[in-house]
Amino acid sequence: MKSLILTEHLQIAVINGQKTQTRRPLNKKDLVPHLLVDEKVREFTAKAHAQYKKGEIIYLREWFRVHSDLDEVPPRNIIAGSVEYKLGGAINCIGDHIQSPGRWRWHQTMPAHLARTFLKVTDVRVVQLNEISNEDALAEGINAEYSPSGMKYWDYQEERFQPMFRGAESFQSLWKSIYGEDAWKENPWVYAYTFQLCDKEGKELSA
Structure with missing residues (x-):
């Protein structure tokens, strides 16, 4: 069984059901930018080359x-x-x-036999990183809070809540904290995986 490795705060978000998506860069061998503009090529790449396949059960690795x-x-x-x-x-x-x-x-x-958290992959897409929507940014498990001055999102580089217009800005800071300062500017093609909590056999669970 394949596994998913995340930072600690994102592990918590998965276990709580807050995080239902994750993005991973395409392997260089799968990356042909001028071809990926074609939707059919993206669909084929997702089915043929993605690490996790739609319908597959994976587990979360924890300490x-x-x-x-x-x-x-x-x-x-x-x-x-x-x-x-x-x-x-x-x-x-x-x-x-x-x-x-x-x-x-x-x-x-x-x-896998010592794990407690299992996930069923429900969708796999090939997209460009910067295209992430606010909805998808929240599905990535970013932290947000309401304050008298407005909405605040967690800045993963500064490690504190900051006023931001969009949740995607918080996800941008998360991506930079993992892949480096210039990683967002490069706007790479990524696999966008959507998943749901399940048992080892794939039966859906409530968070």
Whole structure:
């Protein structure tokens, strides 16, 4: 099963059902800019080359830990049992914490059988980054708050709420914080994935 790796605050947004989209740059081998202006070429690229396919079930990788007796066992060899997650919560145990917990394990080492969050990919599009709408920016999980002076969005570079006209400006700061200051100006072609929370078999869940 394929996995999704995100920063911690975006992991929380996925688990809470706030984040239902993610964008990833096209691989260079898939990138032929003068051809991607054709809608049929974009549709073919999304079906043939995207990392995640429409209808596919993927899982979210998180920092986790298991019983201390298993600290020296590689994650892939741990038989599914009690698992605690650094973001809070646990599975297969009473309460949100396991007894005699071991060390925290890096999220990138989490195998699917120890995961708690599964996602069904419901749509895959090839679009240019700067085309993102306010609606899609909010679906990307950006943080927003109302204030007496108006709407404020989280600036992911300054790490504070700022007055902004559009949610897309907040997403712009998020993209720059991940890919670099010039990454937004380049306006790359990206895969825009839409997903929903589900169980391991793909049955839709409520956040």
